Amino acid sequence: MEDDVKNFISSKINKAPDKTEVQPKKIVSEYSHSDFGEIEVKDMPRVKKLASTYLVNSWTTIPHVTNHDEADITEMEDFRTSLTDMYTGERKKITPLAFIVKALVASLKKFPSFNSSIDDIENGKITMKNYFHVGIAVDTPHGLMVPKIRNADNKSISYISNELKIVSDQCRNLKIDKKEFFGGSMTITSLGGIGGSFFTPIINYPEVAILGVGKAQKKQIFINGKFETRTMLPLSLSYDHRIIDGAEAARFNNDLKENLGKNFAYKLAV
Numbered sequence: 569m570e571d572d573v574k575n576f577i578s579s580k581i582n583k584a585p586d587k588t589e590v591q592p593k594k595i596v597s598e599y600s601h602s603d604f605g606e607i608e609v610k611d612m613p614r615v616k617k618l619a620s621t622y623l624v625n626s627w628t629t630i631p632h633v634t635n636h637d638e639a640d641i642t643e644m645e646d647f648r649t650s651l652t653d654m655y656t657g658e659r660k661k662i663t664p665l666a667f668i669v670k671a672l673v674a675s676l677k678k679f680p681s682f683n684s685s686i687d688d689i690e691n692g693k694i695t696m697k698n699y700f701h702v703g704i705a706v707d708t709p710h711g712l713m714v715p716k717i718r719n720a721d722n723k724s725i726s727y728i729s730n731e732l733k734i735v736s737d738q739c740r741n742l743k744i745d746k747k748e749f750f751g752g753s754m755t756i757t758s759l760g761g762i763g764g765s766f767f768t769p770i771i772n773y774p775e776v777a778i779l780g781v782g783k784a785q786k787k788q789i790f791i792n793g794k795f796e797t798r799t800m801l802p803l804s805l806s807y808d809h810r811i812i813d814g815a816e817a818a819r820f821n822n823d824l825k826e827n828l829g830k831n832f833a834y835k836l837a838v
């Protein structure tokens with residue numbers, strides 16, 4: 569029986585079409601842009617040029633699916649915005665993203681297939697990672713960069729919040745080591761500080777999943793027979809369907825929601 573399952577899976581893997589072999593035809597337009605008015609041709613920023621190969625590879629070779637969900641972060645936000653410095657009494661600025669990093673790590677521990685790579689799928693191999701290096705997509709004037717918060721499982725929320733500021737500044741000032749863009753577990757791409765709710769993030773190859781975070785909004789939610797005002801965080805989880813099934817992704821989102829929900833302090837401390 570086990571052999572049947574193995575044969576079935578390997579036959580599917582072997583027969584899967586290799587999309588890289590299909591070269592799309594380059595569309596040549598009958599007209600040029602300048603036929604319609606004044607134009608200007610500029611050099612593409614170097615980081616965008618480099619990233620484009622990775623993005624095209626991910627988009628064309630990984631069967632992406634995105635599950636959307638919302639986490640109720642009302643209590644977490646009340647706590648986060650109430651934090652003050654013990655000595656000065658001033659409000660402590662901790663980004664919600666630091667809590668999300670910790671919540672993600674807790675879910676990765678429960679769902680190890682999200683912390684894997686299948687860059688050797690032709691040989692039927694899956695690399696399981698025993699480390700928790702969370703990638704963070706950073707918007708810079710040079711293009712998007714994805715440095716890692718290394719060993720996020722061993723770091724406190726306020727430490728991660730500080731580190732996020734440091735690494736994003738390093739990226740924006742081109743002061744980061746190239747190696748920091750490699751060796752990740754899973755990536756978070758947050759548009760929460762800018763706006764928007766749900767989107768379809770592209771997996772950062774060779775990872776197998778990416779979590780998109782939108783802007784938290786207060787909403788009327790029907791709970792126990794009445795509407796209550798709650799702070800809801802949009803989540804967009806894209807995953808590689810070769811290794812992760814939809815049901816597993818829905819369970820992963822449920823777990824993330826638990827970790828960010830009203831028992832967040834307990835969930836993130838363990």
Ligand code: CAO
Nearest residue numbers: 663664665705706707736757758759760761781782783784
């Ligand atoms: N919902 C509501 N508010 C949020 C939020 C969320 N999900 N996430 C952050 N915020 C708030 C923060 O609390 C902060 O508010 P205050 O100034 O009042 O304290 C404000 O938004 C600014 O946040 P930020 O974006 O500067 O910082 P961050 O820690 O949330 O994010 C970083 C850091 C590096 C992820 C971010 O600067 C960035 O580059 N984001 C863009 C990433 C991107 O481009 N992704 C797309 C990739 S796909 O093309």
